[in-house]
Amino acid sequence: MNKTTTTVKPVFHVQDMNLWYGNNQALKNVHLEIPENEVTAVIGPSGCGKSTFVKTLNLMVKRIPSVKLSGELHFNGQNILKDKVDLVNLRKQIGMIFQKGNPFPQSIYDNVAYGPRIHGMKRKKELDEVVETSLKQVALWDEVKDRLNSSALGLSGGQQQRLCIARAIATKPSVVLMDEPTSALDPVSTLRIEQLISELKNQYTIVIVTHNMQQAARISDQTAFFLHGEIIEASDTDSLFSVPSDRRTEDYISGRFG
Amino acid sequence: MENKAALSAGERLIKSKRNRSLGELRGKILVTLCALIMITATVSVTIFLTVKGLQSFLVNHVSPIEFLTSTNWNPLADDPSYGALPFIFGSLAVTFLSALIAAPLGIGGAIFMTEIAPSWGRKVLQPVIELLVGIPSVVYGFIGLTILVPFIREHGTGTGFSILAGTIVLSIMILPTITTIATDAMGALPSSLREGSLALGATRWQTIRKVLLPAALPSLLTAVVLGMARAFGEALAVQMVIGNVRSLPASLLDPSATLTTIITLNMGHTTYGSVENNTLWSMGLILLIISFVFILIVRYLSSRRKI
Numbered sequence: 001m002n003k004t005t006t007t008v009k010p011v012f013h014v015q016d017m018n019l020w021y022g023n024n025q026a027l028k029n030v031h032l033e034i035p036e037n038e039v040t041a042v043i044g045p046s047g048c049g050k051s052t053f054v055k056t057l058n059l060m061v062k063r064i065p066s067v068k069l070s071g072e073l074h075f076n077g078q079n080i081l082k083d084k085v086d087l088v089n090l091r092k093q094i095g096m097i098f099q100k101g102n103p104f105p106q107s108i109y110d111n112v113a114y115g116p117r118i119h120g121m122k123r124k125k126e127l128d129e130v131v132e133t134s135l136k137q138v139a140l141w142d143e144v145k146d147r148l149n150s151s152a153l154g155l156s157g158g159q160q161q162r163l164c165i166a167r168a169i170a171t172k173p174s175v176v177l178m179d180e181p182t183s184a185l186d187p188v189s190t191l192r193i194e195q196l197i198s199e200l201k202n203q204y205t206i207v208i209v210t211h212n213m214q215q216a217a218r219i220s221d222q223t224a225f226f227l228h229g230e231i232i233e234a235s236d237t238d239s240l241f242s243v244p245s246d247r248r249t250e251d252y253i254s255g256r257f258g
Numbered sequence: 259m260e261n262k263a264a265l266s267a268g269e270r271l272i273k274s275k276r277n278r279s280l281g282e283l284r285g286k287i288l289v290t291l292c293a294l295i296m297i298t299a300t301v302s303v304t305i306f307l308t309v310k311g312l313q314s315f316l317v318n319h320v321s322p323i324e325f326l327t328s329t330n331w332n333p334l335a336d337d338p339s340y341g342a343l344p345f346i347f348g349s350l351a352v353t354f355l356s357a358l359i360a361a362p363l364g365i366g367g368a369i370f371m372t373e374i375a376p377s378w379g380r381k382v383l384q385p386v387i388e389l390l391v392g393i394p395s396v397v398y399g400f401i402g403l404t405i406l407v408p409f410i411r412e413h414g415t416g417t418g419f420s421i422l423a424g425t426i427v428l429s430i431m432i433l434p435t436i437t438t439i440a441t442d443a444m445g446a447l448p449s450s451l452r453e454g455s456l457a458l459g460a461t462r463w464q465t466i467r468k469v470l471l472p473a474a475l476p477s478l479l480t481a482v483v484l485g486m487a488r489a490f491g492e493a494l495a496v497q498m499v500i501g502n503v504r505s506l507p508a509s510l511l512d513p514s515a516t517l518t519t520i521i522t523l524n525m526g527h528t529t530y531g532s533v534e535n536n537t538l539w540s541m542g543l544i545l546l547i548i549s550f551v552f553i554l555i556v557r558y559l560s561s562r563r564k565i
Contacts, residue, residue: 060457065377092459102450105473115458118468164454171458 010074011036011175011205012057017071017081019052019061019229026052028229030071034222036174039197039206041220041237043213045257049229050209054177057207058094059087076174092119095168095204097178101160103152103167108135108144111152111163115171134166138196158189165196169204176200178208182215194219213253217241225249304546311543314340314536325540331504333534340537342517344506346544349516351421351507352500353490356428361482363429364436372444373466383437390434399498402427407499414511419501422510427495432485439484443477444470476559483559487552491545493518517541 012034019027026049034040034057042050055061056073059080073081080090092115103111112131113121121127131148135141140162144155152163161181168176178197182190197206197219210216216223217237224234225246233240233249244250251257265273314320320340328341367387371379402423411418447470455465471478493516501513502523521538528535 058457060453063453063456088459088461090459091457096453096457098450098453098457100450102448102454104451104454104469114455114460114468118458118460118464167454167458 009036010034011076012207013072013074015072015074017056017073018069019049019056020066020068021064022066026229027056030229030231032224032231032234034205034207036205037201037203038221039201039208039219041216041223042207042209042226043211043216043223043252044226045252046211048226050226051179053226054096054179054207054209057175057177058091058096059085060096062087092171093173093175095171095173095176097161097164097168097176097181099180100184101157101164103155103160103163105151105153107149108152108155108163109148112166112170115167119171130170134170135163137169137200138162138166139192140166156189158185158192161185161189161193162196165193165200169200173204175205175207178206180209180211183211190215213241225252227252307539307543307546310536310539311546312540314533314540318533318536320533320537320540325537329506333537338533340533342520342537342541342544344504345515345517345520345541347506348421348500348514349490349518349545349548351514352424352428352496352516353486355421355425355510356432356489357482357486359425359429360433360436360485364433364481364485365440365478367433367437368440368444369466369471371441373462373470387434387437390430395431395492395495396498398427398431399495402495402499410511416511417501417513419499419513420511421500421507421514423499424496424514424516425510427499428489428492431492431495432489435488436481436485439481440474440478443474443481446477447473476563480556480559483552483555487549490548490552491518493522497522517545521545 010033012032014030014032014034017027017030018025030053042053044050052061056069057075061067061069069081071081072079075090075094078085104114106114109131112134113127116127116130121130132141132145135144140159143159144163152160155163161184165176165181182193185193194215197208200206201221208216208220220237222234223237223240225232225240225244225248227248233244233246235245240249241253244253315322315325325340325342326346327343328339329343330339330341331344332339367383371383406423406426407418407420409418410416410420410423414420414422451469451473452465455469456462460468496516497519500515500519502515502519503513504515507514521541524534525538528538
């Protein structure tokens with residue numbers, strides 16, 4: 001209960017970060033520290049900027065031409081907003097899971113091997129090994145080991161999402177960003193993904209966007225509550241949900257709006 | 259007016275339904291008629307062509323094997339021979355060669371428009387493509403005749419009228435078809451594929467080559483086959499630059515002829531019902547059959563579309 005996040009080394013250190021889509025400010029003076037090997041949940045009503053926030057962490061927002069950024073975003077001590085960062089290397093270290101499983105229309109094997117291959121791994125034996133360990137980590141190996149060469153699109157929605165997680169961790173990242181990873185899944189598949197997240201956090205720093213407050217309470221160590229592009233409150237999950245310090249947080253988590 | 263107002267709710271319900279169902283019926287009859295006319299036209303053309311095309315074999319006893327395999331086309335000789343192989347070969351040669359040139363160009367243009375410069379690339383290339391579609395084929399042929407043929411004559415051997423000239427003219431003509439369909443195919447790919455690949459640290463080129471192109475492959479092949487179907491059926495522009503000779507070409511610079519060019523050239527001065535005229539119909543039938551094969555290929559490819 002009394003665990004304080006400051007004792008753990010922050011992987012991300014965000015300070016006074018602002019983001020505009022054209023003239024529309026989507027993030028306002030965001031300040032947050034994301035500690036290593038913990039699950040940070042980002043909650044808030046639709047349009048509050050929570051998805052934008054995680055997409056900023058691996059600079060995916062830079063794909064949109066109208067996006068302007070200011071402030072500081074330190075990843076492992078490096079301000080990735082200011083310095084010219086190598087996006088390839090950055091994203092190799094920061095995996096990302098999207099709202100809906102988005103496997104490539106290729107075989108299960110090729111999906112998982114995609115990341116290692118583009119980063120230069122060629123030997124069949126090494127690739128086999130990465131594919132197997134990654135699939136085992138997401139508990140998909142037993143379900144698919146006999147049909148690694150069949151299309152990934154034949155898997156169920158929950159399996160596809162787990163495959164995407166396997167694909168992300170195959171590049172051996174240190175961080176995994178998840179943008180509402182269970183919003184398109186049924187309760188059973190959701191539960192499996194949540195179990196997976198608790199297992200993965202020993203090895204990875206996880207940032208998960210969710211509109212499901214129970215989910216945030218169940219799986220996260222730290223929670224940040226976003227409203228209108230600002231972080232209203234961020235603290236360890238237990239205290240945020242039991243004794244929120246801001247009135248708006250209390251209103252949101254008790255279901256008075258959003 | 260008063261009468262109308264006096265109608266009860268139930269009556270209004272029945273009355274309005276009757277009005278509407280009359281309109282429904284009229285619309286249904288109209289579109290059914292359109293469909294029937296289209297079907298009738300297609301079926302009757304096919305039947306007519308089949309009957310006419312088979313006459314040379316059934317009535318005039320031209321050997322179908324000679325027709326398909328002999329290279330000797332001499333219908334006016336004392337001992338006439340009807341070998342259409344040079345023209346079948348010519349048609350297939352210009353079709354495949356022009357696809358070989360136009361497919362990479364068209365798919366490349368499509369990638370440029372959808373992936374590299376979606377904002378201004380489309381703005382510039384789209385009108386260019388529409389313009390290419392709008393140019394009549396006689397103009398393509400004329401430009402080929404005035405620029406391409408002399409150019410090949412000066413820089414190669416022979417008269418310049420050649421398979422090469424026909425191929426180049428055709429590849430420009432089918433470029434819009436391939437580019438347009440390929441652009442639609444690339445644009446229809448869900449952006450989650452791009453994001454998924456980029457988020458794994460792939461570069462844009464890796465994303466295009468290893469994720470987007472394989473995902474769009476069936477549709478891209480459809481684009482190429484439809485372009486080939488257009489090239490296969492084109493007559494006028496090819497006829498103006500290909501030379502129209504009856505022998506099998508030995509090289510790209512040799513003149514040749516295609517099924518379409520032989521039909522357009524000879525249909526006018528052969529007597530209806532004569533053996534030569536009938537063999538031209540047979541060539542038309544072959545065109546139809548091969549076009550049908552193209553359609554089958556497109557259907558097969560579409561059924562394999564992955565996304």
